[in-house]
Amino acid sequence: MTTLAYPPPLDDGVVRVRPWHDGDLRCVEQASQDPTIPLGTTVPARYTEEEGRAYLARQHARLTSGQGISLAIACLDTDEAVGHINLMTRPQRGVAGIGYWVVPAARRQGVAPRAIALLTAWGLGAGGFARVEAWVDPDNHASQRVLELCGYLLEGRLRSFLTFGGRRTDVLVYSRVTADAGR
Ligand SMILES: CC(C)(COP(=O)(O)OP(=O)(O)OC[C@H]1O[C@@H](n2cnc3c(N)ncnc32)[C@H](O)[C@@H]1OP(=O)(O)O)[C@@H](O)C(=O)NCCC(=O)NCCS
Numbered sequence: 001m002t003t004l005a006y007p008p009p010l011d012d013g014v015v016r017v018r019p020w021h022d023g024d025l026r027c028v029e030q031a032s033q034d035p036t037i038p039l040g041t042t043v044p045a046r047y048t049e050e051e052g053r054a055y056l057a058r059q060h061a062r063l064t065s066g067q068g069i070s071l072a073i074a075c076l077d078t079d080e081a082v083g084h085i086n087l088m089t090r091p092q093r094g095v096a097g098i099g100y101w102v103v104p105a106a107r108r109q110g111v112a113p114r115a116i117a118l119l120t121a122w123g124l125g126a127g128g129f130a131r132v133e134a135w136v137d138p139d140n141h142a143s144q145r146v147l148e149l150c151g152y153l154l155e156g157r158l159r160s161f162l163t164f165g166g167r168r169t170d171v172l173v174y175s176r177v178t179a180d181a182g183r
Helices: 022-032 049-065 112-125 139-150
Strands: 016-017 069-073 082-088 094-104 131-136 153-164 167-177
Touching: 016 112, 022 049, 022 082, 049 069, 049 082, 069 094, 069 112, 082 112, 094 112, 112 131, 112 139, 112 167, 131 139, 131 153, 139 167
Parallel strands: 094 131
Antiparallel strands: 016 069, 069 082, 082 094, 131 167, 153 167
C-alpha cells in the first residue's frame, strides 16, 4: 500500500531533492524560457510572478490530491532550485511515473541523473512503490541517457501514445523495480 508523503530532503553531497518553496520562483521563470519544458509540463510558457506562484501551488496540491509527489532539485551548497522531479501515481497500485526537467543553465552537469537516482531509490524503498516508470519521447536522447545511467531498463515502445507539443508521439517505456536493487 502506497501512502503519499514528501520524503525527507534527499541529497548525495551535490544535489538536494526537496519540496518547492516561495524562494524558487527564479527557477520557474528560467524553465518557462526553455522551448521544451512548457510543452510537456504545466510550466507557463509566458512567465509572470502570478503564474510562477500558481505553478508552485500546483506542485503542493498534487500531494494533497493524491496525484503524486512533486519536488525541486536544488544545489546542495546554495539551495538554489535548478530543476523539477516528480513521482506521479499511476492507476496501478504501487506504480509511479517519474518526470523531470533541469533549467538550461544547469544542464550537462549530471544534475538530472543525481536527482533521479535519489528519488528512485527513495521511491522503491521508503516510498513504498514497487515500480517506477518513465515515458520518453524517442527523440529525447538526453532523457534516455539519464535513465540508462540510473539503471532503468528499456521495456518497449508504445505507438502514438501521447500528445507532445501539439503532435502525437510514440513513447519509450523505461522502468526500475524493487527487484532491480543493487543492479
Ligand atoms: C533531459 C534533461 C533532464 C537532462 O538533464 P541534465 O541534468 O542536463 O543531464 P546531463 O546532461 O547532465 O545528463 C547526463 C547524460 O546525458 C547525456 N546527454 C545530455 N544531453 C544529451 C543529448 N542531447 N544527446 C545525448 N546524450 C545527452 C550526457 O552526455 C550525460 O551522459 P554521460 O554522462 O554518459 O556523458 C534536460 O536536458 C532537460 O531538462 N531537458 C528538457 C526537459 C526534458 O526533456 N525532460 C525529460 C522528459 S522525459
